[in-house]
Every structure is written in C-alpha cells, then in structure tokens.
Amino acid sequence: MKHEESDRLKGWKDKIAVMFLVQEEIQRLDKIGLWQYYYPELAATEEQLTVVEAQLGHSIDKGYRDFLMCANGWKCFSQTVNLFGTGDLMGSSLMDYALEMLCILDDENVIASSGFTKAELLPIAATFEDRDLHVMTRPTSNEPGIVIWFSGQEIERYLSFEEYFLTMTDYNRLEIDRLKKDS
Template sequence: MKDEKESNLKDWKDKISVMVLVKQEIQRLDKMGIWPHYLPEIAATEEQLASAEKYLGHSIDKDYREFLMCANGWKGFLHTIDLFGTGDLIGSSLMDYVLRNLDVMDDAAKLSETSGFLKEELLPIAATREDIDLFVITRETSSHPGIVIWFAGGEVEKFPNFKEFFSYD
C-alpha cells in the first residue's frame, strides 16, 4: 500500500512538472501578457487535508487528494481558472461565489436533470471570476464518486476522474 501511494505521488509530481514546463513555455510565448502565469502552491500537509475532510464531512477523492499532497491548489491553472486547494475547500470568497452560481444553475435548470447529479453530490474544485466556467467533482458520498464535470452555464464535458481532468488538452 505504501509503495502504491509513493508511486502515485511520484506520478503526480511528474504530471505537475510537465504542466509547469508547458506553462513556462506559454508564458515565454505570451509576449503581450494576455494570461496570468502562476506556479502551483506547495503541497498540502496531512493536517490541512484532514481539516478539509472534517469540514466537508467526507474524504476527498483519492486522485484529487494525491494531487493536493503535491500541490495545494494552483492559481491560474487554466488561463484564469484556479484549481482549489484545501483552503478553498474549507471556504474562500471564490468558493462562496461558485456555490452561489451552483444555486442559480440548480434553480434555472435542475442540475440533476442536466448532469445526473444532485447539487449536494457536487464539490467545486476549480473556477474563475472572469467567466462562468466552473469545475466540480462528484463527492465520495455520491452514487458515482470522482467524476469531474465542467460547467459553463450548462454542462460542457465530463471527465471520468481527476487525473483525466488534469491531463485534459
């Protein structure tokens, strides 16, 4: 079990390193400074992860948790979209904004009818204030945990897990 966890963390470190290299090349080519460019946050501690899980009332998806163990969020992960860290999961102004948007989306067109999941089954993991894009992961307590859904007014795309979302191109 320990070897598997170490292998998974190494895989995440490799994925994050590749993404950093890609983002550095994008920054080099972005002569007009169109997009913000940030590095990922430092790894979450076990205490931060446990605190987030206690606050949420359930464990964090395995893949997402392993990512957080290597990078506790990433501002500007995808253009202006921030990938949430443990602090956001516990509560931040961006998380509050996303939760309000989910409420509006649920009132306008029941999320269960458009995504197949109740709002309560969705945990926001990434968003921006610059546009309407937001990403959620189905909670461990849902009927199908670990699915990442991209919303931009309505559902744009579903990813079978956090790894697939992270590696999306």
C-alpha cells in the same frame, strides 16, 4: 502500502511538472500578457487534508487528494481558472462565488440535466472572470469522483480527477499551438 503511495505521488509530481512546463511555454509565447502565470502551491499537509475532510463530512477523492499532497492548489491553472487547494475547500471568496454559481446552475436545472443534485457536487476549480466552474461528484454520489466542467451548461465530463488534469494540460498545449500560429 508506503511504496504504492510514493509511486502515486511521484506520478502526480510528474504530471504537475509537465503542466508547469506547458504553462511556461505559453508564458514565453504570450507577448501581450493574455494571462497571469503562477507556480502550483506547496504540498498540503496530512493535517490540512484531515481538517478539510472533517469539515466536508467525507473523504476527498483519492486522485484529487494525491494531487493536493503534491500541490495545494494552483492559481490560474488553466487561463484564469484556479484549481482549489485546502484553503479554498475550507472556504474562500472564490469558493463562495463557486457555490453561488452552483446555485444558479441548480435554479436553471443545468445540474439536474447532468444527472446530479447540487448536494452531490463539490466545486474544485473556478474563476471570477466568467462562468467556468469545475466540480467533482462527492463520495455520496451514485457516481463518485467524476469531474464536470460547467460554463452555463455542461461543457465536458471526466471520469476521474487524473483524466481532468491531463485534459486541462492538453488544452493548454492547444493554446501553445494557437499562440505559435498568431506570432
């Protein structure tokens, strides 16, 4: 069991390293300072994860949990969108904002049109800059572990946290191509 966990975490460390290298290239090409760039946070501890799960009242999705065990969040993970760590999951000004956006989406029936209820969704990434909100379906949902990107409406849906992370990495790669064309 420990060997399997070690392999999973090594896989996440590799994915994080790739995303970091992609962002490093974007920063090199970003001559006008479009965005800010940050390292991923240091790994969450088992104690931090246990406290968050107790506060949430359910376990954290395995893929997301494994990510947090390698990087406890990532500021400006994708342009201005911050990927939440345990501190945000416990409560932060950005989480408060994300929950407000979730209420607005609920009032506008955007969540219902996506086939879920507000109670089934956990914000995992957001930005103060616009309406981008990334949520994960909770384990109590009929379809646990799905990640949905909202920006006033559903933009995209991912079957797992890993698929979400890899897609965001690919979107960052597209930004490299755009910046190369603009230079």
